[in-house]
Amino acid sequence: MRWAVIPDRYHRYVGTMDDTPLETRELRYFVAVAEELHFGRAAERLGMAQPPLSRAIQRLERRLGVRLLTRDRRGVALTGAGETLLHEGRAALAMTRAAARRTRRAGADGGARERLVLAVKAGAFHEQLRKLLDAYAAEPGAAEVEVLPSGTCEQEEMLRDGRADVALIHVPPRSLAGFDSERLSTEGQVAVLPAGHRLAARASLSMAEVGAIPGLPLARWPGPDGRPPGPGPEIHDQTQLGQLIALGRAAAVFPVSAVSWLWSAHAAVPLSDAPEVATHLAWPAHSRSLALAALARTAGRL
Incomplete structure (x- = not known):
């Protein structure tokens, strides 16, 4: 029988897996590095020195038996396994924060109610x-x-x-x-336009028409999807959006019930082909x- 010889450089990643749960601290370290893609910036964000952070990530890779990051002259990049841990790690950290917040809330005022x-x-x-x-x-x-x-x-x-x-x-x-x-x-949707716009008097509009109004881009919601895609301004609250529409700088698509907050400077036009919300x-x-x-x-x- 011939035995395979595994080069030493692979021993860090092969045969070292165990069933020990990941620690919150390890996940915080990894998520910081994965989001910054730079050990120095991640260390600064975590309030620690870079060498112990690098060692912690190496220990995590040995424990999991996979490469999470690639490091070369061009910088730091995530592997496929690293992408998975970033997604799962963010979710796990969010759950621990949520547990702490809900526990404190449950215990407020002695937990009487x-x-x-x-x-x-x-x-x-x-x-x-x-x-x-x-x-x-x-x-x-x-x-x-x-x-x-x-x-x-x-x-x-x-x-x-x-x-x-x-x-x-x-x-x-x-x-x-x-x-x-x-x-x-469940309800339909409307396009919210400046009241004086030439299309504000229309009985209805299509989504394609609303998305192609010259000088009136659709406002985008914050977040990684940035919906709807395009050059429109990113909005963060209702007042900001209302002002941009009133000034003729943006349009928006909302459920019909949103007409309750419209200003006199706004007009709501039903959309003929928008999906129901x-x-x-x-x-x-x-x-x-x-x-x-x-x-x-x-x-x-x-």
């Missing part, structure tokens, strides 16, 4: 939210609900990192991956909150 934090997009969902909160408040033993207005498209992130226990989310453009949900309503009450799939379950049942009845 459960409190739910409900994230909503500022300026939206008025009628739906009022009906839901009134119906839930009438339930025996209803928890206190803190309504937390948030920036455009922040609700999903707030659920994942524990700032909120439950949220109202539009689908699309947001995702319900990892959440349980109850659908509250569903409003969901969403919460983390692993939640065991009885108060949240009661809120979801109330939403289902409505």
